[in-house]
Amino acid sequence: MSLDEAKARRQxxxxxxxxxEDYARWYTDVVLKAELADYSPVKGSMxxxxxxxxxxxNMRAVLDQRFRETGHQNVYFPMLIPMSFLRKEAxxxxxxxxxxxxxxxxxxxxxxxxxxxRPTSETIINATVAKWINSYRDLxxxxxxxxxxxxWELRPRLFxxxxxxxxxxxxxxxxxxxxxxxxxxxxxEVYRQFAEQYAALPVLTGRKSASERFAGxxxxxxxxxxxxxRRALQVGTSHFLGQNFARPFDIKFQDESNxxxxxxxxxxxxxxxxxxxxxxxxxxxQGLILPPRLAPIQIVIVPIWRKDAEKVQxxxxxxxxxxxxxxxxxxxxDERDTVTxxxxxxxxxxxxxxxxxxxxxxxxxxxxxxxSRRDAKVREAIARPQAARELSTxxxxxxxxxxxxxxxxxxxxxxxIDGYQEFCAFIEEPGGFVWAHWCGEADCEARIKEDTxxxxxxxxxxxxxxxxxxxxxxxxxxxxxxxxxxY
Amino acid sequence: MSLDEAKARRQxxxxxxxxxEDYARWYTDVVLKAELADYSPVKGSMxxxxxxxxxxxNMRAVLDQRFRETGHQNVYFPMLIPMSFLRKEAxxxxxxxxxxxxxxxxxxxxxxxxxxxRPTSETIINATVAKWINSYRDLxxxxxxxxxxxxWELRPRLFxxxxxxxxxxxxxxxxxxxxxxxxxxxxxEVYRQFAEQYAALPVLTGRKSASERFAGxxxxxxxxxxxxxRRALQVGTSHFLGQNFARPFDIKFQDESNxxxxxxxxxxxxxxxxxxxxxxxxxxxQGLILPPRLAPIQIVIVPIWRKDAEKVQxxxxxxxxxxxxxxxxxxxxDERDTVTxxxxxxxxxxxxxxxxxxxxxxxxxxxxxxxSRRDAKVREAIARPQAARELSTxxxxxxxxxxxxxxxxxxxxxxxIDGYQEFCAFIEEPGGFVWAHWCGEADCEARIKEDTxxxxxxxxxxxxxxxxxxxxxxxxxxxxxxxxxxY
Numbered sequence: 006m007s008l009d010e011a012k013a014r015r016q017x018x019x020x021x022x023x024x025x026e027d028y029a030r031w032y033t034d035v036v037l038k039a040e041l042a043d044y045s046p047v048k049g050s051m052x053x054x055x056x057x058x059x060x061x062x063n064m065r066a067v068l069d070q071r072f073r074e075t076g077h078q079n080v081y082f083p084m085l086i087p088m089s090f091l092r093k094e095a096x097x098x099x100x101x102x103x104x105x106x107x108x109x110x111x112x113x114x115x116x117x118x119x120x121x122x123r124p125t126s127e128t129i130i131n132a133t134v135a136k137w138i139n140s141y142r143d144l145x146x147x148x149x150x151x152x153x154x155x156x157w158e159l160r161p162r163l164f165x166x167x168x169x170x171x172x173x174x175x176x177x178x179x180x181x182x183x184x185x186x187x188x189x190x191x192x193x194e195v196y197r198q199f200a201e202q203y204a205a206l207p208v209l210t211g212r213k214s215a216s217e218r219f220a221g222x223x224x225x226x227x228x229x230x231x232x233x234x235r236r237a238l239q240v241g242t243s244h245f246l247g248q249n250f251a252r253p254f255d256i257k258f259q260d261e262s263n264x265x266x267x268x269x270x271x272x273x274x275x276x277x278x279x280x281x282x283x284x285x286x287x288x289x290x291q292g293l294i295l296p297p298r299l300a301p302i303q304i305v306i307v308p309i310w311r312k313d314a315e316k317v318q319x320x321x322x323x324x325x326x327x328x329x330x331x332x333x334x335x336x337x338x339d340e341r342d343t344v345t346x347x348x349x350x351x352x353x354x355x356x357x358x359x360x361x362x363x364x365x366x367x368x369x370x371x372x373x374x375x376x377s378r379r380d381a382k383v384r385e386a387i388a389r390p391q392a393a394r395e396l397s398t399x400x401x402x403x404x405x406x407x408x409x410x411x412x413x414x415x416x417x418x419x420x421x422i423d424g425y426q427e428f429c430a431f432i433e434e435p436g437g438f439v440w441a442h443w444c445g446e447a448d449c450e451a452r453i454k455e456d457t458x459x460x461x462x463x464x465x466x467x468x469x470x471x472x473x474x475x476x477x478x479x480x481x482x483x484x485x486x487x488x489x490x491x492y
Numbered sequence: 493m494s495l496d497e498a499k500a501r502r503q504x505x506x507x508x509x510x511x512x513e514d515y516a517r518w519y520t521d522v523v524l525k526a527e528l529a530d531y532s533p534v535k536g537s538m539x540x541x542x543x544x545x546x547x548x549x550n551m552r553a554v555l556d557q558r559f560r561e562t563g564h565q566n567v568y569f570p571m572l573i574p575m576s577f578l579r580k581e582a583x584x585x586x587x588x589x590x591x592x593x594x595x596x597x598x599x600x601x602x603x604x605x606x607x608x609x610r611p612t613s614e615t616i617i618n619a620t621v622a623k624w625i626n627s628y629r630d631l632x633x634x635x636x637x638x639x640x641x642x643x644w645e646l647r648p649r650l651f652x653x654x655x656x657x658x659x660x661x662x663x664x665x666x667x668x669x670x671x672x673x674x675x676x677x678x679x680x681e682v683y684r685q686f687a688e689q690y691a692a693l694p695v696l697t698g699r700k701s702a703s704e705r706f707a708g709x710x711x712x713x714x715x716x717x718x719x720x721x722r723r724a725l726q727v728g729t730s731h732f733l734g735q736n737f738a739r740p741f742d743i744k745f746q747d748e749s750n751x752x753x754x755x756x757x758x759x760x761x762x763x764x765x766x767x768x769x770x771x772x773x774x775x776x777x778q779g780l781i782l783p784p785r786l787a788p789i790q791i792v793i794v795p796i797w798r799k800d801a802e803k804v805q806x807x808x809x810x811x812x813x814x815x816x817x818x819x820x821x822x823x824x825x826d827e828r829d830t831v832t833x834x835x836x837x838x839x840x841x842x843x844x845x846x847x848x849x850x851x852x853x854x855x856x857x858x859x860x861x862x863x864s865r866r867d868a869k870v871r872e873a874i875a876r877p878q879a880a881r882e883l884s885t886x887x888x889x890x891x892x893x894x895x896x897x898x899x900x901x902x903x904x905x906x907x908x909i910d911g912y913q914e915f916c917a918f919i920e921e922p923g924g925f926v927w928a929h930w931c932g933e934a935d936c937e938a939r940i941k942e943d944t945x946x947x948x949x950x951x952x953x954x955x956x957x958x959x960x961x962x963x964x965x966x967x968x969x970x971x972x973x974x975x976x977x978x979y
Contacts (some may be wrong), residue, residue: 045570046577046619047607054567055635062566068762078542079549082654084533084640085593090533106598108571110610111655113590120534122595122609142830148542153571153640157599168598169570226597400548 021355023290028234029162036163036282037291039356049161049168053404056343056356059301061171061277065151067203067299068173068275070194077175079145082129082151085120090128093253097127100220122155127221127246127272130176131254138178138268140259145188146178164281165238172276178256178268182247185269190243190466192273196241198223204279205296205407206230206240206286207415209487211463216447219272223247231287231415231461236434237462237489240282241272244464245454250275254429281492287410293357294379296407297400304336304396305358307349309365316342318384320343323364326374330393334400359403360396380410421485428476432457432490439488440472453477459488508778509655510844515721518958521769523650526843536655538650539912546788547715548658548764552638553689554786555660555762558682563973564634566664569616571639572607577615580740583638584614587707609642614708614733614759618741625665625755627746628839632675633665641717650916651768652725652979659763664813665755667744669734676732677953679760680713691718691766692783692894693727693773694902696952696974703934706759710734716949716974717773718902720841722923723829724976726951727769730760736797768979780844783894784887791883792825792845794836796852802827810851811860817880821887843865867897908972915963919944919977926975929960931967940964965970
């Protein structure tokens with residue numbers, strides 16, 4: 006879609022395409038009309054608008070704090086990486102080569118060696134930390150980087166797949182295999198908690214099968230959530246890299262008995278994709294519904310007046326409420342007099358603001374305010390003196406309710422299936438998550454994907470042993486794994 | 493210098509090259525040994541290490557808050573810009589063409605149109621906001637972006653000139669020329685206050701001459717500081733763009749009388765160069781001296797013990813002090829027992845931590861702590877109960893003292909000169925800032941630069957009228973302008 010089409014769609018009335026009619030178009034409509042992002046003139050890339058960036062910045066602030074609490078330090082490495090660095094790890098370059106953007110000319114001259122725009126930074130970081138790590142005292146080395154990355158996408162979608170996106174990438178080095186594995190799982194847990202507690206996304210965590218592994222990893226762990234169309238979205242990954250990068254980049258340390266050993270490493274990341282996850286997991290046909298803990302605006306106050314005399318009083322009361330609530334909560338007072346209250350209601354619903362407060366002459370008379378929750382069609386009056394406390398309580402309730410609703414939706418759309426015909430039929434219609442036995446063979450996994458477009462989303466970390474037969478080939482299996490169609 | 497040389501230099505003992513011996517080498521030594529940054533394997537780029545990035549993040553947090561207070565919203569535009577966009581503004585492309593890095597291949601194919609890595613984002617932003625701006629109600633549009641930019645540098649220097657750097661770029665659009673001009677000067681003032689109040693940099697502000705103007709601007713305003721070698725460093729710029737971009741990008745709005753008009757624009761930015769400015773303005777032969785308001789660590793506590801029995805007590809006291817001070821101040825307790833207190837003193841001096849606290853058995857006996865200020869060779873004992881308050885006070889004193897010292901240094905190294913011979917001699921040795929008359933001719937300015945390497949740093953915004961004769965050609969001049977050699 007071009008910029009002009011996007012603009013036209015944004016302006017063609019207030020509504021969005023209903024989810025039941027065309028989910029993909031509903032998603033694009035919401036992202037554009039809620040002004041989270043816009044198409045850019047450069048194919049495959051997007052503009053993150055202030056409202057969308059504020060949401061990402063809130064996510065970033067929470068995660069950054071968690072990374073610090075777990076001992077990580079922020080760092081910034083160059084974006085341009087010599088092609089030869091990527092070639093040092095065979096699987097890595099093979100995995101990323103098709104997605105690379107390459108700088109061949111700079112400063113008016115052709116470069117001796119082409120430089121690629123980082124698709125991820127393992128290679129450039131490891132080439133450098135090899136110089137920083139000498140002794141076991143330098144370990145663990147716990148780094149994180151917030152930056153942009155570029156992966157050429159032929160079928161871009163706003164926030165979900167764009168040629169350039171924002172993310173964080175953690176990169177760590179450890180003295181032992183056990184410590185690196187522990188780190189990879191620790192960060193997986195940080196992501197799980199963030200998804201559940203902040204984004205209100207119920208998630209499943211586990212290992213990836215070999216075919217879905219990060220190029221260069223020994224083991225990839227992932228956090229998976231169900232979207233509103235019952236498909237899976239991977240919202241974060243954590244990789245145990247073993248010594249796959251340590252060897253080619255020669256990252257050695259002197260251990261306590263003065264022996265030289267290779268380090269053990271991890272990397273892990275989440276991206277602006279998380280914004281797409283929040284849109285798809287919680288939104289409805291009126292637009293976004295944002296989890297209060299991440300919402301750029303948690304409460305919007307819409308003053309309502311007819312006569313000028315009312316306006317003065319109402320605005321005064323609205324400003325007083327804002328001032329009272331503001332230190333603790335993110336609140337916006339919509340004072341515009343160029344649009345009607347009804348227009349404002351629609352606009353803030355589209356933008357998913359969790360709570361709306363109306364203050365009109367009748368509210369003033371009765372010493373109350375009127376609250377509407379974005380996730381439920383209920384209006385209630387609250388006595389003005391209790392307003393600040395009640396608003397906080399309602400936000401916490403809404404945060405929990407979003408999570409519970411998403412969890413219920415996932416549970417209702419998850420099946421345990423043993424027969425292949427039933428498996429294929431369910432994936433096709435209505436679709437959802439399926440726990441099914443798998444023999445462990447890549448071939449079989451590939452055939453299932455061919456037949457159904459479903460992939461293995463996670464293999465449980467600590468499965469309850471339950472012997473069974475592979476859903477497709479009837480080969481032996483020790484426990485079920487999670488299948489779904491995914492973004 | 494290669495990565496290996498950099499490492500070798502970092503490790504060759506604790507000291508740095510004295511400033512008096514080789515200022516440029518002193519600078520590089522300090523940046524590397526204080527672990528602000530490291531060379532990267534990619535020529536011209538650098539790795540910003542955790543300590544350096546923490547300093548930049550502190551700068552970013554303060555500035556971001558100021559931008560919000562002045563009504564700006566953060567946004568993120570794509571890094572890759574079609575070459576044709578740059579060509580739309582003739583001066584702009586002419587100015588930036590020699591510094592561009594160009595992506596010619598992506599996704600395994602040659603691109604139809606080469607994409608450049610943003611050297612600055614006027615073109616991509618204006619191509620998009622043209623779609624967002626329809627009516628006077630959409631104005632002013634006040635955007636800011638934190639991102640990386642790429643400008644190919646043939647003679648890179650850590651933080652001061654690197655092919656990739658981090659910065660913020662503000663981009664605004666207004667209904668009238670006066671409002672845009674006011675905005676450009678408002679942000680210049682935000683930069684001035686930040687430089688003075690946070691970075692402890694006394695600065696001069698003013699207009700640039702045409703030859704030093706941003707490519708595409710009608711007027712460039714700048715903030716200039718004096719470094720420790722008496723040269724000038726531009727630490728921030730704010731541009732009044734007039735309608736130079738509005739016309740080629742067709743950014744029009746309907747005014748209140750329904751007429752279509754072009755917007756008036758500004759752009760403004762500061763970069764990681766500010767880190768270099770702080771190093772050079774305040775550092776000494778022992779290393780960095782960081783202004784407390786920006787220092788990643790404001791106070792380091794070094795516990796001192798000989799016997800194990802002492803260690804327990806001393807550490808307990810040190811931890812108690814840290815806990816007491818920590819909510820308000822950024823404090824680090826150096827508990828390492830693998831290095832001596834003397835080693836720690838040197839290390840934290842190199843890293844420019846404003847205050848050092850020693851706690852030893854004698855301090856415990858006397859109910860005191862011992863404080864050393866990084867900017868003065870004075871140790872003093874403070875009664876323990878007053879510690880928290882006194883530490884805060886000392887930090888504020890140090891912040892002021894750094895500013896005052898830098899101001900005194902600048903004043904001592906600034907001259908008012910009327911004769912060209914004296915001008916040339918002073919610029920050559922000892923060097924410094926010179927207020928001198930200038931006829932206003934670009935030719936004359938160019939000749940002065942040829943003769944002395946000095947350029948016009950700023951032309952005062954509101955000069956006191958004082959007729960005189962150009963220092964070189966004796967042509968008529970209404971007031972002096974500021975000359976200096978600059979980074």
